[in-house]
Amino acid sequence: MTDSWASSSAFGADLHLELHGPGLRQGLMDALREAVRTGRLAPGTRLPSSRSFAADLGIARNTVADAYAELVAEGWLTARQGSGTRVAQRSAPREPAAGTVGARPPRGRPTYSLMPGSPDLASFPRTEWLKAARRALSAAPHEAFGYGDPRGRVELRTVLADYLARARGVYAAPERIVICSGFVHGLMLTGKVLRQRRVRDVAVESYGLDVHWNLLADAGLRTSALPFDELGTDTAPLGRGELRGVGAVLMTPAHQFPIGVPLHPDRRAAAVDWARTTGGVILEDDYDGEFRYDRQPVGALQGLEPEHVVYLGTASKSLAPGLRLAWMVLPQAMVGEVLEAKGGVDWVSSALDQLTLAEFIASGAYDRHVRRMRLRYRRRRDELVQQLAEHAPGIRVSGIAAGLHAVLELPPGTEQSALRAAAWQGLGVEPVSRFRHEDAPADRDALVVGYATPPDSAWDGALEALCRALGE
Incomplete structure (x- = not known):
């Protein structure tokens, strides 16, 4: 016979078992073995008591007790006084030896990660975040647990409008803000809207992230690289019409990624003039605007021309990318189009996470965390510069006035050997060529080193390994 049984005991795991065979006892034993063998019942899982399990299954208690006893004797289960009946620990299957048929070569994992683009995840403010979450949950209205406004929670949009105006010089009325699930999600929505507006070409910086360029391509948009020099991205070709058909430009004006220079004031003005004159749209990626060290804060480009700049900010660098929280500040004319592209409800960002972030910012915890991390990252940056000057004096360090990474400039032709x-x-680093657009000339050899990434416990080891590598 074949029967499907469900157990919902309060004293053990909920089980769904299909019993096969001529008898209940044998069928129960076979089903439990199969559940353990396939991993559905993990080692250490506590099973229901024989009394409660029998009641749930509608069979005699002795049938369950006998099945348990037999499986204990066979080694599938364990039974100890006061601990109940549990799934026994089992050895993991052995991997095939190196060189055997079907064996995969081992994949090396770096001992230390100095990959750019990530904060120190070990420094996430767990205690303060938990406090904010408790306060937010206690104060949350009932409707917060329903299907949300596609713009995002009004509580978060309101505090973000105040914070962005204060800290980044952004004109950000709550009605212009749309919450999204990370920068990539915001760029996907923007690409869709641009395509609907019949934009076909987007200018990008010579150095950036191919994932962003690919997203634009997926939206049916071509990308063309703007020239780049010591003053940053050259926006003059936009005004001169050298990139025909370009209807938008994607930029990192405050801290160019990955080269690390701010956009020169004359070039900021040229980009804004181009947008005003042509009706073009500037997509401003303000990915790490809070972190600056040796310079005055560079305000967001959006503050110069709110009706032609889509400002995209994120908590990925200031807090953690795993939160999946970002925001778009939109020109008034684009708000409805972006909401239509996003959908009728907010199905991508947790309302409780949004409320928690709103409380975290409103309480001042966000500012305190950013100030604390700014000091920590600056200390690491200074140690990096000092140690390289001592152990690898031929390496020039640039792009370090702000941000979470440094560019280590190398002699021509040495990038791959470095x-x-x-x-x-044992270091994970990125070559600058990894970020070069296919249209851009190969004008430099360098490594891009994320000094924010390692936890404090690994920082000294990572720095020593880097100095050994470049000292060679």
Whole structure:
């Protein structure tokens, strides 16, 4: 016979078992073995008591007790006084030896990650975040647990409007803000709207992230690289019409990624003039605007022309990318179009996480955390510069007035050898060529080093390994 049984005992795991065979006892034993063998019942899982399990299954208690006893004798289960009946610990299947048929070569994992683009995740403010979450949950209205406004929670949009105006010089009325699930989600929505507006070409910086360029391509948009020099991205070709058909430009004006220079004031003005004159749209990626060290804060470009700039900010660098919380500040004319592209309800960002972030900002905890991390990252940056000056004096460090990474400029033709030396020392780093647009000339050799990424416990080891690699 074949029967499907469900157990919902309060004293053990909920089980769904299909019993096969001529008898209940044998069928129960076979089903439990199969559940353990396939991993549906993990080692250490506590099973229901024989009394409650029998009641749930509608069979005699002795049938369950006998099945348990037999499986204990076979080694599938364990039974101890006061601990109940549990799934026994089992050895994991052995991996095939190296060189055997079907064996995969081991994939090396760096001992230290100095990959750019990530904060120190070990420094996430767990205690303060938990306090904010409790306060937010206690104060949350009942409707917060329903299907949300596609713009995002009004509580978060309101505090973000105040914070962005104060800290980044952004004109950000709550009605212009749309919450999204990370920068990538915001760029996807913007790309869709641009395509609907019949934009076909988007200018981008010579250095950036291919995932962003690919997203634009997926939206049916072509990308063209703007020239780049010591003053940052050259926006003059926009005004001169050298990039025909370009209807938008994607930029990191406050801290160019990954080269690390701010956009020169004359070039900021040229980009804004182009947008005003042509009706073009500037997509401003303000990914780490809070972190600056040796310079005055560079305000957001959006404050110069709110009706032609889509400002995209995120908590990924200031807090953690795992929160999946970002925001768009939109020109008034684009709000409805972006909401239509997003959908009728907010199905991508948790309302409780949004309320928690709103409380975290409103309480001042966000500002305190950013100030604390700014000091920590600056200390690491200074240690990086000092140690490289001592152990690898031929390496010039640039792009360090702000942000979470540094550019280590190398002699021409040595990028790949430096990358191999870093790998030999167990370091995960990126070559600058990894971020070069296909239209841009190969004008430099460098490594891009994320000094924010390692936890404090690994920072000294990572720095020593880097100095050994580049000192060679």
